[in-house]
Amino acid sequence: MAQFFSIHPQTPHLRLIRQAADIIRKGGIVAYPTDSCYALGCQIGNKEALDRIRSIRKVDQHHNFTLVCRDLAEIATYAKVDNAQYRLLKAATPGSYTFILIASREVPRRLQHPKRHTIGLRIPEHPVAQALLTELNEPILSSTLMLPEDEFPLNDGEEIRQRLEHEIELVMDAGSCGTNMTTVIDLTEATPKVARLGKGKLSPLGITHE
Numbered sequence: 001m002a003q004f005f006s007i008h009p010q011t012p013h014l015r016l017i018r019q020a021a022d023i024i025r026k027g028g029i030v031a032y033p034t035d036s037c038y039a040l041g042c043q044i045g046n047k048e049a050l051d052r053i054r055s056i057r058k059v060d061q062h063h064n065f066t067l068v069c070r071d072l073a074e075i076a077t078y079a080k081v082d083n084a085q086y087r088l089l090k091a092a093t094p095g096s097y098t099f100i101l102i103a104s105r106e107v108p109r110r111l112q113h114p115k116r117h118t119i120g121l122r123i124p125e126h127p128v129a130q131a132l133l134t135e136l137n138e139p140i141l142s143s144t145l146m147l148p149e150d151e152f153p154l155n156d157g158e159e160i161r162q163r164l165e166h167e168i169e170l171v172m173d174a175g176s177c178g179t180n181m182t183t184v185i186d187l188t189e190a191t192p193k194v195a196r197l198g199k200g201k202l203s204p205l206g207i208t209h210e
Contacts, residue, residue, distance in 0.1 A: 002031075002165045004157070009033065009174040012128045014135075020170055021135040028169030029053060031145055031160050032132060033177040034068070035125040036096035036199045037153040038160065040168065041068065041140040045108060050141060056167050058148040065111060066098055066120040068140045070133035075099075075121050078106050078139065085187050088205055092185075094125040096199035100186040111141070118188055128174045144181055152179040 003023070005016045024030055027049055029042050040056065042049035044067065054063065069075050072089055079101035081089065089099060103112045103119040112119055121139075124130065133140065145160065146153040154160050157173025164171070183200035185207070186193040194202065194209040202209060 002161060002168050003170045004161050005170065005172050006157070007128055007172050007174050009177075010127050012131050012174070014131075016172075017128075017131045017135050020132055020172055023169050024132075024136060024140065029056075029167075030132075030140075030170045030172060031154075031164065031168055032129060032140075032172040033126050033174040034096075034129045034142075035094070035177065036182045037179060038145040038155060038177060039068070039140075039142040040145050041142040044111075044139055044141045046141075047110070050110075052167070053143055056164065057143060057146070059143075062114075063143070064113065064120055066122055066142050067107070067111075068129065068133065068142045069121055069123050070130065070137075070139075071123060074133075074139060075101075075123065078104055079119060079121055080104055088185075088187065088192065091206075092200065092204050093123040094130070095123070095204075096125070096180075096182045097205075098122045098182040098184045100184065100188055100195065102188060116188065120184070122182060126174075126177065128172060132172075153181065155179050 040053050098120045100118050107119050161171045180199040183198040184196035186195045192207050
């Protein structure tokens with residue numbers, strides 16, 4: 001049975017954040033808010049939790065997960081970032097963007113694209129997500145909380161609890177955070193490419209979508 005935390009979206013209570021981080025460290029799956037949809041998150045190195053999220057979402061081994069990071073320094077630990085990429089990341093983060101970059105050796109091989117050796121990374125602006133990342137002191141391995149039979153991601157804490165109470169360990173209800181997913185930018189080539197146009201605006205990045 002999942003625990004349920006009603007948590008303030010702007011000033012989350014530190015005690016609840018610490019409990020949530022402890023659940024993740026112990027192998028649990030947490031539904032938590034971001035600045036672009038709720039997400040399912042687990043510890044980066046926990047294969048069992050990763051497989052459970054795959055099962056909940058009914059996705060195969062080719063589904064790409066995202067490393068949700070606290071700041072640019074953390075992104076630079078888990079991806080290879082050159083000067084041009086860093087300037088673009090700095091202009092757009094924190095925010096509703098996911099960036100595709102070449103993974104560093106810190107990223108387990110099973111999380112990388114099998115042929116391109118890439119990984120998706122993002123820095124959310126949501127205070128609850130930021131507080132949780134600060135407490136964990138490492139990225140959260142995450143996937144958008146969209147169930148296979150649904151057209152849009154789940155956005156209501158009570159509904160998340162009703163539908164997943166026997167499959168995850170914690171729901172962090174901070175109210176609505178929308179159903180518009182991140183804008184995905186591929187930075188693996190010389191020219192940045194928009195892989196998915198979502199909530200994040202392109203104007204801060206200085207790029208256009210064809």
